[in-house]
Amino acid sequence: MSTILTYTFKSLPSTSKWAFGFSIRPLSCSSQLRAAPAVQTKSKKTLAKPNIRNIVVVDGVRTPFLQSGTSYKDLMPHDLSRAALTGLLHRTNVPKEVVDYIIYGTVIQEVKTSNVAREAALGAGFSDKTPAHTVTMACISANQAMTTGVGLIASGQCDVVVAGGVELMSDIPIRHSRKMRKMMLDLNKAKTLGQRLTVISKFRLNFLSPELPAVAEFSTSETMGHSADRLAAAFAVSRLEQDEYALRSHSLAKKAQDEGLLSDVVPFQVPGKDTVTKDNGIRPSSLEQMAKLKPAFIKPYGTVTAANSSFLTDGASAMLIMAEEKALAMGYKPKAYLRDFVYVSQDPKDQLLLGPTYATPKVLEKAGLTMNDIDAFEFHEAFSGQILANFKAMDSDWFAQNYMGRKTKVGMPPLEKFNNWGGSLSLGHPFGATGCRLVMAAANRLRKEGGQYGLVAACAAGGQGHAMIVEAYPK
């Protein structure tokens, strides 16, 4: 364990220097930016509310996000989580005993570590007196972990919470069939040889066919890609538009990676393997190459392909959240405030991935902001087609009036402020961990690019969605 720590430590300085260097520059120019007229037109100067505690993100980190089946393939989920947690400890130097609570999000659970938060925390050297629990809400599990933490702090139950998320798609629980499980359980109960033989005699070869978890809705049995393809078609999003958007995501991610903007990434020395320092799913291709791919879900005429979808990813994230006064008292310079947030849900069949469309106007209204107030949009990109369908839905009065019960559309986010450092399509999408990445990307972008408000939004299986306002911490 300690060796891993030291390795991480050794490999850290180079990157953290980078990150530091970059975070300095925006600081220096931010004063000019603040004077820019765009900033002055904000609907609200701050989202602080009287008599409510301000909650801040001190910092957040994540392991590099890797395509599943690569370097992390022999790990267990809590190993990955541990890497994120130790990375956070190292980055923030927070004394372990001040952490009041730890919350992790995950989707596909490893049965042995069903409360992965606790196992990871123990392994990462947190105090065994710090309680930990695990939440699940499909692709917004980490968001749920963060907002659960926000709730604990806001209600005065805690001052310091670690929230994060993890997903290890390299290994998923493939189960015996129900019949086989039943037989094995019966066998457990059988006392005599005779009883055992009777149970065994019921065995049939088809008992051995395994049960695989699918990325499919339980209620509709439709896989998410299939639903995304239908959604894209419903909003008449073309294949070319989707490929172009995916290319944009990969190109921006590559640029951000090359320029060292992805400062939330902490290197991870995978036991028995090399040290992993960067995301490995970023692969800007060309439209010609992408056009050659066959549709992955609706064959042969669908538009969603492997190239314009997010890929199966392994990764973990972690974030240190505190009450503002606590952070200041401990001498921290927080990165951002976590402000208003909403959860929404809608029809899991035909509007499975429209969460951001529903959540965005709601959270803006709640915060008293407009689209123009937002300087950095960080939306979860499940599929190109999903993002573009959300854009069209957000830009449609008809949709707002007929399906959302609103008088007018909220409007489409301006592309120049949207996922400027890549997104889930290119960086990867470990289901349970993406939420923290989105918030950190928004916070870091606000610091780097200047700006006050960031909007994080995501869709999730089950036809649910989430949005949160992130406010830059004043310099």
Added chain:
Amino acid sequence: MVASRAIGSLSRFTAFRIHRSRGYICRNFTGSSALLTRTHVNYGVKGDVAVVRINSPNSKVNTLSNKLHSEFVEVMNEIWPSDQIRSVVLISSKPGNFIAGADINMLASCKTLQELIQVSQDAQKTFEKLEKSPKPVVAAISGSCLGGGLELAISCQYRIATKDRKTVLGTPEVLLGILPGAGGTQRLPKMVGMPAALDMMLTGRSIRADRAKKMGLIDQLVEPLGPGLKPPEERTIEYLEEVAVTFAKGLADKKISTKRDKGLMEKLTAFALTIPFVRQQIYKKVEEKVRKQTKSLYPAPLKIIDVVRTGIEQGIDAGYRSESQMFGELAMTKESQALMGLYHGQVLCKKNKFGAPQKDVKHVAILGAGLMGAGIAQVSVDKGLKTILKDATLAGLGRGQQQVFKGLNDKVKKKALTSFERDSIFSNLTGQLDYQGFEKADMVIEAVFEDLSLKHKVLKEVEAVIPDHCVFASNTSALPIREIAAVSKRPEKVIGMHYFSPVDKMQLLEIITTEKTSKDTTASAVAVGLKQGKLIIVVKDGPGFFTTRCLAPMMSEVIRILQEGVDPKKLDSLTTSLGFPVGAATLVDEVGVDVAKHVAEDLGKAFGERFGGGNLELLQQMVSKGFLGRKSGKGFYVYQEGVKNKNLNSDVDSILASLKVPPKSEVSSDEDVQYRLLTRFVNEAVMCLQEGILATPAEGDIGAVFGLGFPPCLGGPFRFLDLYGAQKIVDRLRRYEAAYGKQFTPCQLLIDHANSPNKKFYQ
């Protein structure tokens, strides 16, 4: 990279231009005076693909009428020579409907055999030309594609269908007593194989899109879409068109093959069918089965087999000739007219002629979780009505809830529902033992035991807890509604809703109004019944209403016939060979001997001698010995779990022997026995119309066929009289009257019809 972007923008530009040019062509259309007259079929051009749109004006569905046919020919004759067009997409502009079949009125307007044959031949020619189209034609199917619509679709080179529940394909002609007369009998066997084609044409069943894909009936499925920038149905049709256009282009460019990969089983079957001996065996087997099932009462199925055989064995030309000839002949038959009459009746009984109720019924409460109560609950929750099922005991309630769940679960097994939909539907049901939540009920349907004082008790209890607007409906098969309503504080809100068992299978609902029932109450009851998917007849209150009243004299005759020494098995076969789905003796067992006795006694009291004939002692003795029918395991037959062939209950023999009466030889031939049953039924039905119990003959026919199993090939008692002549029936009645007396006296209305042959129940 830059180049690819350029290509990208270019392709978008062309798409834009196509869109523009389409608009341009459409405008051209509206401008041209010659084309203004085209109302059913139109087309636009997308690139080099002609999109032919079918849209019958002023109708929810497209039907293959003369007008549609001629316009389609006109359009295709413009498309074929056009240099600009390389392929064609055929699509309906109506969401949920491609073409629902041939226009029945068009067939009805044909007076001679020759005219009917001509209709068939015209369609054959058009579709043959379409089949040989030099430019590939893609049928884009969304919604029902039935009869002539399917025949049109299978004449195209390629078929794409939306994969939703509304999209069904089938050849229901047999249900109207005719056959697919536009080349369907010739093309379908080639497409899906002879056995599957025969199955489709002989059963008339509707096939869902995904199943049709597996059969090879369609080539490609399109997923239905949810809401986007337009309503889901609209966008789905648009999407279907877009996909169809790409496939049409692919076909024109020979990038897509129309050949289908066949599975091993399919290949083997196809091979086996090349052997003449195998084919002969199949024809023989199918024919045998058809004869057995139809009792040779329906000519269409046998003709279908004949025509298919002619096509396969003697070639396509002989097949076409035979098809059009038989089509004409079948359409002229009485059976076909009877079945088409029933079709019209069904359409009529699916409408609420009382208008929309003031308050939409959303919450229903059902009292009594027995077989009927639970059945009513099942068809209610199924359609999204919030339903309370109340029973007096936990055991009874549990049984009822189990029945509802099982009914829904059976649908899951048949893949008509997903398990999730089942759960969500089942959540509409609340089971309880008290009256909690009744203050929200818009309608209470009681299905407690058939006992007037019990019904009075629940009516009073319920009226204490329900809101003012709530309708109280009584599910009873014979108790007069006005007697039930006698204790009500608000008799205008009391109505009868007579369901038939098993509720989820039987289509009929008989609604009974008293002179006090308000029109709005009736409208509410009809609206609920329609929501539950029922065919509805509305009748006036009176002993036995319409259905039970018609059945009672026939049942009395059943008893007499049994007393005269005809054994129950023989009686059953006599009735089923008339066309009743269930034999008369079996029917008594199914209904319950005690129920039959109860009803016979009640109605006997109300109507006196006319309902006499058989000695009720027979039923009384059976009840006293516990032979209550299927529910007690013994009635006229012995019922055992898992035993298919039921045996006669020998213990009934002694009862029958003790009550034996000598048969009257002049009216006891098999045919006479059949007609004694039939004429008493028909006479009573006419009397119901005469007395105003029935509002229309159509409702009488629907009630008789769908509630009581009156032979569909006869079309119901009134259609039967119209088709076969009232005089003949009156003659028979007079003959039986001479032998037995008053029970066979024809009623006045029937005599009127006999006296003036031009007088018809259906004008």
